[in-house]
Amino acid sequence: xxxxxxxxxxxxxxxxxxxxxxxxxxxxxxxxxxxxxxxxxxxxxxxxxxxxxxxxxxxxxxxxxxxxxxxxxxxxxxxxxxxxxxxxxxxxxxxxxxxxxxxxxxxxxxxxxxxxxxxxxxxxxxxxxxxxxxxxxxxxxxxxxxxxxxxxxxxxxxxxxxxxxxxxxxxxxxxxxxxxxxxxxxxxxxxxxxxxxxxxxxxxxxxxxxxxxxxxxxxxxxxxxxxxxxxxxxx
Amino acid sequence: xxxxxxxxxxxxxxxxxxxxxxxxxxxxxxxxxxxxxxxxxxxxxxxxxxxxxxxxxxxxxxxxxxxxxxxxxxxxxxxxxxxxxxxxxxxxxxxxxxxxxxxxxxxxxxxxxxxxxxxxxxxxxxxxxxxxxxxxxxxxxxxxxxxxxxxxxxxxxxxxxxxxxxxxxxxxxxxxxxxxxxxxxxxxxxxxxxxxxxxxxxxxxxxxxxxxxxxxxxxxxxxxxxxxxxxxxxxxxxxxxxxxxxxxxxxxxxxxxxxxxxxxxxxxxxxxxxxxxxxxxxxxxxxxxxxxxxxxxxxxxxxxxxxxxxxxxxxxxxxxxxxxxxxxxxxxxxxxxxxxxxxxxxxxxxxxxxxxxxxxxxxxxxxxxxxxxxxxxxxxxxxxxxxxxxxxxxxxxxxxxxxxxxxxxxxxxxxxxxxxxxxxxxxxxxxxxxxxxxxxxxxxxxxxxxxxxxxxxxxxxxxxxxxxxxxxxxxxxxxxxxxxxxxxxxxxxxxxxxxxxxxxxxxxxxxxxxxxxxxxxxxxxxxxxxxxxxxxxxxxxxxxxxxxxxxx
Numbered sequence: 001x002x003x004x005x006x007x008x009x010x011x012x013x014x015x016x017x018x019x020x021x022x023x024x025x026x027x028x029x030x031x032x033x034x035x036x037x038x039x040x041x042x043x044x045x046x047x048x049x050x051x052x053x054x055x056x057x058x059x060x061x062x063x064x065x066x067x068x069x070x071x072x073x074x075x076x077x078x079x080x081x082x083x084x085x086x087x088x089x090x091x092x093x094x095x096x097x098x099x100x101x102x103x104x105x106x107x108x109x110x111x112x113x114x115x116x117x118x119x120x121x122x123x124x125x126x127x128x129x130x131x132x133x134x135x136x137x138x139x140x141x142x143x144x145x146x147x148x149x150x151x152x153x154x155x156x157x158x159x160x161x162x163x164x165x166x167x168x169x170x171x172x173x174x175x176x177x178x179x180x181x182x183x184x185x186x187x188x189x190x191x192x193x194x195x196x197x198x199x200x201x202x203x204x205x206x207x208x209x210x211x212x213x214x215x216x217x218x219x220x221x222x223x224x225x226x227x228x229x230x231x232x233x234x235x
Numbered sequence: 236x237x238x239x240x241x242x243x244x245x246x247x248x249x250x251x252x253x254x255x256x257x258x259x260x261x262x263x264x265x266x267x268x269x270x271x272x273x274x275x276x277x278x279x280x281x282x283x284x285x286x287x288x289x290x291x292x293x294x295x296x297x298x299x300x301x302x303x304x305x306x307x308x309x310x311x312x313x314x315x316x317x318x319x320x321x322x323x324x325x326x327x328x329x330x331x332x333x334x335x336x337x338x339x340x341x342x343x344x345x346x347x348x349x350x351x352x353x354x355x356x357x358x359x360x361x362x363x364x365x366x367x368x369x370x371x372x373x374x375x376x377x378x379x380x381x382x383x384x385x386x387x388x389x390x391x392x393x394x395x396x397x398x399x400x401x402x403x404x405x406x407x408x409x410x411x412x413x414x415x416x417x418x419x420x421x422x423x424x425x426x427x428x429x430x431x432x433x434x435x436x437x438x439x440x441x442x443x444x445x446x447x448x449x450x451x452x453x454x455x456x457x458x459x460x461x462x463x464x465x466x467x468x469x470x471x472x473x474x475x476x477x478x479x480x481x482x483x484x485x486x487x488x489x490x491x492x493x494x495x496x497x498x499x500x501x502x503x504x505x506x507x508x509x510x511x512x513x514x515x516x517x518x519x520x521x522x523x524x525x526x527x528x529x530x531x532x533x534x535x536x537x538x539x540x541x542x543x544x545x546x547x548x549x550x551x552x553x554x555x556x557x558x559x560x561x562x563x564x565x566x567x568x569x570x571x572x573x574x575x576x577x578x579x580x581x582x583x584x585x586x587x588x589x590x591x592x593x594x595x596x597x598x599x600x601x602x603x604x605x606x607x608x609x610x611x612x613x614x615x616x617x618x619x620x621x622x623x624x625x626x627x628x629x630x631x632x633x634x635x636x637x638x639x640x641x642x643x644x645x646x647x648x649x650x651x652x653x654x655x656x657x658x659x660x661x662x663x664x665x666x667x668x669x670x671x672x673x674x675x676x677x678x679x680x681x682x683x684x685x686x687x688x689x690x691x692x693x694x695x696x697x698x699x700x701x702x703x704x705x706x707x708x709x710x711x712x713x714x715x716x717x718x719x720x721x722x723x724x725x726x727x728x729x730x731x732x733x734x735x736x737x738x739x740x741x742x743x744x745x746x747x748x749x750x751x752x753x754x755x756x757x758x759x760x761x762x763x764x765x766x767x768x769x770x771x772x773x774x775x776x777x778x779x780x781x782x783x784x785x786x787x
Contacts, residue, residue: 061518073566077559084609158684162614163543168474172545189618189686194303197689
């Protein structure tokens with residue numbers, strides 16, 4: 001059990017993580033403060049512990065107090081919204097300066113990753129077996145362009161960043177930039193049919209030299225778009 | 236002045252077991268209210284059984300208790316049943332019973348519309364469950380996102396059609412009920428019952444009705460367009476159409492629906508706290524203003540369910556801001572409730588225990604809502620178990636705790652008998668512990684990366700949390716069992732309540748328990764928003780002889 005996300009490996013994931021921590025600081029203060037007030041009321045103002053015949057003061061309101069607890073939440077949420085909006089502008093804009101483009105298309109039930117040179121990695125749905133990894137070079141800004149070919153899917157690797165939906169009809173964007181070699185898991189996050197749980201994702205980051213060797217091997221084995229099966233229509 | 240107690244019609248006795256002809260034909264808002272509530276409780280049990288099967292399937296990795304298709308039908312049925320057929324129906328029922336009495340009316344403004352509106356609900360429920368008899372009910376979640384619900388992906392499934400029909404009928408019923416509530420409250424108030432003296436539960440019902448009137452039609456529109464796609468071959472939401480349009484239409488209803496379920500709950504809390512704390516509600520006017528602030532804001536936040544579809548970041552920023560602003564009116568209500576209880580003399584009976592259970596848990600749901608409103612954080616948490624935990628904190632920890640508080644509070648008025656206190660205490664504590672045991676640690680599953688709506692998983696790291704959740708969910712089931720036993724037992728042989736067991740503030744406590752068909756022998760004078768308290772203090776409250784309910 002972890003109260004925080006997995007350690008982020010991409011700068012946009014790090015940005016989300018920082019926002020999460022920022023909100024948590026405020027959230028914990030509010031939570032402890034209000035729950036303490038509730039607990040105080042429950043323990044202090046019980047009829048059973050009060051003197052017999054105690055008549056509570058018949059207070060109908062207090063304008064100053066009411067204004068105070070209108071303004072206090074307002075200030076807090078404006079601060080959180082502003083902070084979140086800054087992060088939104090920083091890491092969620094469509095990017096134009098990427099070093100690599102990969103088209104990710106979701107289908108029932110699996111993912112296809114098409115590199116600029118035509119190589120395609122197929123991650124066909126599987127509940128237990130290992131799926132082939134989507135491989136990216138380290139220290140490279142990779143732009144991900146998402147497409148849905150049948151229903152809506154959502155690409156999610158928690159350690160990298162948030163979700164991006166693959167919706168039929170238009171392209172959706174995200175990006176990643178991983179600094180160290182490694183393997184990270186994720187899965188489809190939008191209910192897409194019976195095989196939804198099987199749409200596993202594995203992202204592997206390799207050093208540039210390893211990546212080039214891997215890519216050469218893919219080219220040899222002929223993983224081109226023409227060799228890829230078109231997404232099968234649903235049963 | 237001596238009052239004569241009119242004899243009650245024999246057929247209209249206080250027992251649940253009346254001739255079926257009375258139940259089928261009554262236009263009495265109280266009997267219709269009871270039927271709404273009983274229907275909702277049956278749905279609660281059915282939806283709960285679905286939830287238990289879901290929890291058993293998820294208790295350990297790689298289980299095969301149900302298959303993927305059945306699982307998807309179960310989660311859809313759980314959501315539809317709990318949202319459309321339980322919470323909304325229950326709060327409509329309790330309002331149907333209480334609102335006319337609280338404003339001092341004899342019945343709803345349109346009793347026969349009330350009758351029709353109620354009977355559309357069983358039609359709606361039966362239509363939905365017909366899907367199971369076609370071999371394939373709705374399996375795309377309660378939201379039924381297109382294009383997964385389209386013919387291309389559900390070619391043999393009539394379940395989606397039954398669901399769409401059911402929701403259309405449901406929306407029509409909701410619009411009828413809302414119109415009826417608004418007319419009743421505007422036109423049938425007793426002399427002296429100015430708008431500034433309406434009980435807050437009635438104000439909550441005004442705001443809820445406005446909300447449902449505005450958003451019911453777009454929901455029906457979404458379902459009708461979906462049916463056009465499926466039956467007539469149009470391309471509104473298909474793979475080659477605009478699937479995201481469906482999400483806009485659905486959530487323009489779907490998010491306000493959250494408030495349709497929680498505003499009546501707010502109303503009940505606002506009624507119960509002052510009675511048990513022996514203090515007037517703190518900040519009556521700001522409570523009313525907050526309700527309408529929520530009504531307005533809730534219609535401007537729907538796209539926060541869609542932060543991952545790829546909208547312009549400024550549009551996302553707008554919906555984020557509006558969503559977070561809801562914390563302001565909700566905060567006003569929350570602090571006013573605490574201030575009402577502050578310095579009070581609180582009698583910790585079962586209703587007020589559920590109120591404090593509501594306050595303690597709903598707060599968590601509100602705070603996690605801020606996380607989800609923040610666009611960057613939401614892209615991580617969206618469609619994960621964090622969301623499932625959040626929505627249960629607001630719907631179960633919020634609405635359902637308030638519903639239980641309302642039941643313990645008003646059961647004596649409705650049946651003439653008090654619910655058993657010992658069973659009630661057990662019910663509260665098992666619910667409170669079971670609920671938090673189930674949903675508090677569920678947040679961490681979402682943070683660790685478990686998406687919602689997956690029928691199984693192979694990640695061993697999620698196993699321990701899931702088994703704790705499943706065990707706790709059975710504690711909730713046990714608590715509901717205690718509750719049902721209490722209802723049946725107390726309706727049959729509970730302690731006689733009398734007219735006013737809690738020393739209430741509002742008009743329903745001035746009449747008998749249960750009230751006669753015409754509600755009041757004589758409508759009491761209304762001089763503030765606490766008319767019965769005024770009468771009690773000035774010694775004008777006429778103690779009508781308590782009716783001894785017939786045994787069931």
